[in-house]
Amino acid sequence: MKQMLFILSLCLYCMTPSKAQSDSIELSLDMAIEYAMTNAYQKINADYDVESAKKKLWETIAIGLPQVSGSAGYNHNPDLPVSLFPVEILPPDMRPPGSQPGDKVPISFAQAYDANYRVSVNQLIFDGSYIVGLQASKIFQTLNEQQREKTEIDVRNNVVQAYYLALTAFENVETFKRSLQVNERTLKETEAYFNNGFREETDKAQIELMMSNSKIRLLEVERSYKVALAVLKFSMGMDLSQPIKLTDDLDKIVTPVLVINEGETFNVENHIDFKLAESDVTSKKLLMRNEQAQYLPKINASYSYTKSSFGDDWNLFAEDWFPSQVIGLNLTIPIFTSGSRMSKVKQEKINYLKAQNNQRMVTENLTKDFLNANTTMSTNREQYANSLKNKELATRIYEVSLIKFQKGLINSTELSQNESQYIDAELGYIESTLKLLQAHIELQKILSKL
Numbered sequence: 001m002k003q004m005l006f007i008l009s010l011c012l013y014c015m016t017p018s019k020a021q022s023d024s025i026e027l028s029l030d031m032a033i034e035y036a037m038t039n040a041y042q043k044i045n046a047d048y049d050v051e052s053a054k055k056k057l058w059e060t061i062a063i064g065l066p067q068v069s070g071s072a073g074y075n076h077n078p079d080l081p082v083s084l085f086p087v088e089i090l091p092p093d094m095r096p097p098g099s100q101p102g103d104k105v106p107i108s109f110a111q112a113y114d115a116n117y118r119v120s121v122n123q124l125i126f127d128g129s130y131i132v133g134l135q136a137s138k139i140f141q142t143l144n145e146q147q148r149e150k151t152e153i154d155v156r157n158n159v160v161q162a163y164y165l166a167l168t169a170f171e172n173v174e175t176f177k178r179s180l181q182v183n184e185r186t187l188k189e190t191e192a193y194f195n196n197g198f199r200e201e202t203d204k205a206q207i208e209l210m211m212s213n214s215k216i217r218l219l220e221v222e223r224s225y226k227v228a229l230a231v232l233k234f235s236m237g238m239d240l241s242q243p244i245k246l247t248d249d250l251d252k253i254v255t256p257v258l259v260i261n262e263g264e265t266f267n268v269e270n271h272i273d274f275k276l277a278e279s280d281v282t283s284k285k286l287l288m289r290n291e292q293a294q295y296l297p298k299i300n301a302s303y304s305y306t307k308s309s310f311g312d313d314w315n316l317f318a319e320d321w322f323p324s325q326v327i328g329l330n331l332t333i334p335i336f337t338s339g340s341r342m343s344k345v346k347q348e349k350i351n352y353l354k355a356q357n358n359q360r361m362v363t364e365n366l367t368k369d370f371l372n373a374n375t376t377m378s379t380n381r382e383q384y385a386n387s388l389k390n391k392e393l394a395t396r397i398y399e400v401s402l403i404k405f406q407k408g409l410i411n412s413t414e415l416s417q418n419e420s421q422y423i424d425a426e427l428g429y430i431e432s433t434l435k436l437l438q439a440h441i442e443l444q445k446i447l448s449k450l
Contacts, residue, residue, distance in 0.1 A: 024243040029163050029253070032236055033156050039237035040155045046148035053144040060137040064124050072117040076314070082106040111310045120304035125329075128293030136286045143279050150272045155235070156450050160441050162232035167250050168434045169225040175426045176218040179419070182402070183211035186415075189406060198408070206412035210419060250433055257440045258381065266370040268363050270448045277359040284355040288348035294341050298332045366446065373443040380436040387425070387432035394418075394425035 027035070037043060084104040087095055096105060124130060187207045193199040233240050268274050304326045311319040334341070401418040404410045444450045 024245050026245045026247050028247045029160065032159050032163055032232065035238065036155050036159045036236040037152065040159075040235065041237050042151050043148075043155050044237070046144075046151040049144045050141075050148050053141040057137040057141050060130075060133050063133070064127075064130050067122045068119070069122075070117070070119050072115075074115040074316075075113070077110055077112055077114075080108040080110045080112065082108045112312045113314055113316055114308065114310045115316045116306055116308040118304055118306040120302065123301045125299035125301055126296075127298045128296040129290055132286055132290040132293050136283060136290065139279060139283045139286060143276070143283065146272060146275050146279060150276065153272060153445065153450055157441060157445055158235040159232070160450075161438065162228065162235045163246065163248075164253070164434055164437045164441075166225065166228040166232050166246060167248065167253070168430050169221065169228040170246065171250060171430045171433075172221040172427065173218065173225050175423070175430070176214055176221055179423060180211065180214040180218055183207060183214050183419075186402065186405070187211055190412075203412040206416055210416055250430075253437065254384075254433060257436060258384075260381070264374075264447070266367070266447060268366050271366050271446070272448065273362055273366060274359070277355075277362040281352070281355040281359050284348070284352040288345065288352050291341070291345040291348050294344075295334060297334070300330045300332075302326075302328045302330065370443075370446045373439070373446045377436075377439045377443050380432065380439040384432045384436045387429040391425045391429040394422045398422035 083106070085107050087099045087103045087105045088101060090105060096103075099105070187204075190199055190204050190207045194201065194204045229244060230240055233242065233244065238244070306324045306326075307321045308324070309316040309319045309321045313319075398418045398421070401410060401415050405412065405415045441450065
């Protein structure tokens, strides 16, 4: 009985879906963006880069602060080093037996054991490169923060684009679901008329073909919708196996986009690409100054305190320890490098001029992109209005065609043509809606409002 209960419990556990898989998360566009700002892979990496830049700044600052180090050593000399001296320098009672004038006597001044410990302090007094390096580190941190801002804009753009794509894919699914339902209902009616001799077999076959096409295209758009959801989840940094449900609809999103703002102005200095180019100019200028600073002298101060002990026994703690101190000032003056230093300065100056030219190019390119985005937005508004009108006309024609077909006023071929026209108009409307939303996002991105 216990074994049966265990097996039954195990089966029930396996049959119960996990919470992560069964619970679907409802997401509006704003919620999707908010989720991505915390979990998107690119955003997380950008945060790491900013933190790394902060540590790099402190690393540079620490170069100009006191540097303290300590060391200790303990040595044993099994064979003591010796030096040869004339035997005459030794007192007669210390001369080796049988030694003659002119002989060399080995004498050792070392002891079997020695130890020492040392504490040293170094302080940078003046270095032009250090001053420039501090400024460069701050610019490096600014660049990383600006790069994070650009990454956040890209993440929001990716999420919005993916959300719009998923919404339009869902609308395609709904369109073909409605089409399939209408064709199924029409087929049942046609079969009933055919069985009673009021319809030809070609009418029945034509409706069956329309229904088969609707099923095939429905499967295609359903797959596209699944892929679109996967793209959205990836752009958000969400587990791809997590079910989600989109709560916004196209009509709600499109309505504010259709409002035309004639007073829209473009300030290139607000754009993140301009800010990055500007920071790049500053960094290149500092690199040039860093090479120029190599002409300046460098001054360092140092202090060390050492204690040493020597003896013929391993326990040196019983011996005397002798202190020594050294205070120093080091001055390094560059004199001549055969033109290599001047060559480096000129290289960095070229890079600085190149960065300035790149900033001008970015300015003109952003101005061009704004004009292009404005034109594209106007064009897509007009296309959207036309596609909406075409959709409404095609819908009315198709609805009238269904009524006429049911009354036997038109044949199935004409109904099929009107259905195709209706489907094309629906898809054209959805496509124009997506293009309008994409153009709007591109314009918002250029205006630094995304």
